Amino acid sequence: MAYDESNIFARILRGEIPADRVYEDEHALAFHDIGPQAPVHVLVIPKGAYVSMADFGANAPPELVTGFFRAVARVAHDLGLEEGGYRVLANHGADAGQEVPHFHVHVCGGGPLGRLIARGG
Numbered sequence: 001m002a003y004d005e006s007n008i009f010a011r012i013l014r015g016e017i018p019a020d021r022v023y024e025d026e027h028a029l030a031f032h033d034i035g036p037q038a039p040v041h042v043l044v045i046p047k048g049a050y051v052s053m054a055d056f057g058a059n060a061p062p063e064l065v066t067g068f069f070r071a072v073a074r075v076a077h078d079l080g081l082e083e084g085g086y087r088v089l090a091n092h093g094a095d096a097g098q099e100v101p102h103f104h105v106h107v108c109g110g111g112p113l114g115r116l117i118a119r120g121g
Contacts, residue, residue: 001101003049009102013047023075027067030075030107039110040079040086044072050103052092072105081109087116 004010011017012031019031022042033041046068050056056065076086086109091098 001051003051003055004101005049007100007102009043009045009100009104010049013045023071023078025067025071027064028071030071033106037106038087038108038113040081040108042075042079042107043104044068044075044107045102045104051101052098052103053090054092056103072107076107076109079107079109081107084109084111087113089116 008017012019013029019029021029021031023030023044026047028044028046030042030044033043046056046060046064048056048060048064050060056068060068072088076082076088086107089106089108090104
Protein backbone atom coordinates (compact mmCIF):
# COMPACT_ATOMS: atom_id res chain seq x y z
CA MET A 1 0.00 0.00 0.00
CA ALA A 2 1.37 3.40 -0.96
CA TYR A 3 1.49 6.17 1.62
CA ASP A 4 -1.33 8.71 1.25
CA GLU A 5 -0.04 12.21 2.05
CA SER A 6 -3.63 13.40 2.61
CA ASN A 7 -4.31 11.06 5.57
CA ILE A 8 -5.38 12.80 8.76
CA PHE A 9 -2.15 12.04 10.66
CA ALA A 10 0.00 13.45 7.87
CA ARG A 11 -2.15 16.58 8.00
CA ILE A 12 -1.76 16.78 11.79
CA LEU A 13 2.03 16.47 11.40
CA ARG A 14 1.99 19.35 8.90
CA GLY A 15 -0.10 21.48 11.28
CA GLU A 16 -3.11 21.59 8.96
CA ILE A 17 -5.40 19.98 11.53
CA PRO A 18 -5.23 20.73 15.27
CA ALA A 19 -4.59 17.99 17.81
CA ASP A 20 -4.48 17.93 21.61
CA ARG A 21 -0.74 17.29 21.75
CA VAL A 22 0.87 15.71 24.81
CA TYR A 23 4.41 15.14 23.53
CA GLU A 24 6.58 15.94 20.55
CA ASP A 25 10.22 15.52 19.63
CA GLU A 26 12.18 15.03 16.41
CA HIS A 27 10.98 11.41 16.11
CA ALA A 28 7.36 11.36 17.20
CA LEU A 29 4.18 13.24 17.96
CA ALA A 30 1.67 12.13 20.61
CA PHE A 31 -1.86 13.43 21.00
CA HIS A 32 -5.16 12.46 22.61
CA ASP A 33 -7.45 10.22 20.55
CA ILE A 34 -10.66 12.03 19.59
CA GLY A 35 -12.68 8.87 20.29
CA PRO A 36 -11.04 7.50 23.45
CA GLN A 37 -11.56 3.84 24.32
CA ALA A 38 -9.97 4.16 27.78
CA PRO A 39 -9.70 6.85 30.46
CA VAL A 40 -6.33 7.76 28.90
CA HIS A 41 -6.03 7.09 25.17
CA VAL A 42 -3.16 8.70 23.31
CA LEU A 43 -1.90 8.08 19.78
CA VAL A 44 1.82 8.20 19.03
CA ILE A 45 2.88 8.64 15.41
CA PRO A 46 6.35 8.71 13.88
CA LYS A 47 7.51 11.72 11.94
CA GLY A 48 7.71 10.08 8.56
CA ALA A 49 5.59 8.54 5.84
CA TYR A 50 5.06 4.96 7.06
CA VAL A 51 1.84 3.06 6.44
CA SER A 52 2.21 0.28 9.00
CA MET A 53 4.46 -1.41 11.55
CA ALA A 54 5.82 -3.59 8.74
CA ASP A 55 6.64 -0.54 6.62
CA PHE A 56 8.14 1.30 9.59
CA GLY A 57 10.26 -1.67 10.68
CA ALA A 58 11.54 -2.33 7.18
CA ASN A 59 12.14 1.22 5.98
CA ALA A 60 12.64 3.66 8.85
CA PRO A 61 16.23 4.47 9.80
CA PRO A 62 17.38 2.86 13.07
CA GLU A 63 17.53 6.19 14.93
CA LEU A 64 13.85 6.88 14.08
CA VAL A 65 12.76 3.41 15.21
CA THR A 66 14.64 3.80 18.50
CA GLY A 67 13.49 7.39 19.01
CA PHE A 68 9.87 6.48 18.26
CA PHE A 69 9.69 3.65 20.79
CA ARG A 70 11.48 5.76 23.40
CA ALA A 71 8.82 8.41 22.79
CA VAL A 72 6.07 5.82 23.36
CA ALA A 73 7.65 4.87 26.71
CA ARG A 74 8.09 8.51 27.70
CA VAL A 75 4.46 9.30 26.90
CA ALA A 76 3.28 6.46 29.15
CA HIS A 77 5.60 7.67 31.90
CA ASP A 78 4.63 11.35 31.55
CA LEU A 79 0.93 10.44 31.68
CA GLY A 80 1.48 8.53 34.95
CA LEU A 81 0.48 5.17 33.49
CA GLU A 82 3.41 3.03 34.66
CA GLU A 83 2.19 2.18 38.17
CA GLY A 84 -1.29 0.95 37.22
CA GLY A 85 -0.25 -0.38 33.85
CA TYR A 86 -1.05 0.43 30.28
CA ARG A 87 -1.52 -1.17 26.89
CA VAL A 88 0.32 -0.37 23.66
CA LEU A 89 -1.50 -1.46 20.52
CA ALA A 90 -0.78 -1.11 16.81
CA ASN A 91 -3.24 -2.26 14.16
CA HIS A 92 -2.04 -3.44 10.76
CA GLY A 93 -4.51 -3.54 7.89
CA ALA A 94 -8.26 -3.72 7.53
CA ASP A 95 -8.74 -7.04 9.33
CA ALA A 96 -7.09 -5.56 12.44
CA GLY A 97 -9.14 -2.37 12.25
CA GLN A 98 -6.47 0.08 11.05
CA GLU A 99 -8.44 3.17 10.04
CA VAL A 100 -5.66 5.65 9.24
CA PRO A 101 -2.93 4.53 6.81
CA HIS A 102 -0.13 6.09 8.85
CA PHE A 103 1.70 3.86 11.34
CA HIS A 104 0.66 4.70 14.89
CA VAL A 105 0.35 3.12 18.29
CA HIS A 106 -2.39 3.55 20.84
CA VAL A 107 -1.28 4.02 24.45
CA CYS A 108 -4.23 3.23 26.71
CA GLY A 109 -4.51 3.20 30.49
CA GLY A 110 -5.87 5.10 33.44
CA GLY A 111 -7.97 2.21 34.77
CA PRO A 112 -8.78 -1.45 34.20
CA LEU A 113 -8.84 -2.18 30.48
CA GLY A 114 -10.10 -5.73 30.50
CA ARG A 115 -8.80 -8.57 28.41
CA LEU A 116 -7.87 -7.87 24.84
CA ILE A 117 -8.39 -11.46 23.70
CA ALA A 118 -10.91 -13.72 25.39
CA ARG A 119 -9.77 -17.11 26.60
CA GLY A 120 -10.85 -19.84 24.29
CA GLY A 121 -11.19 -23.54 24.80
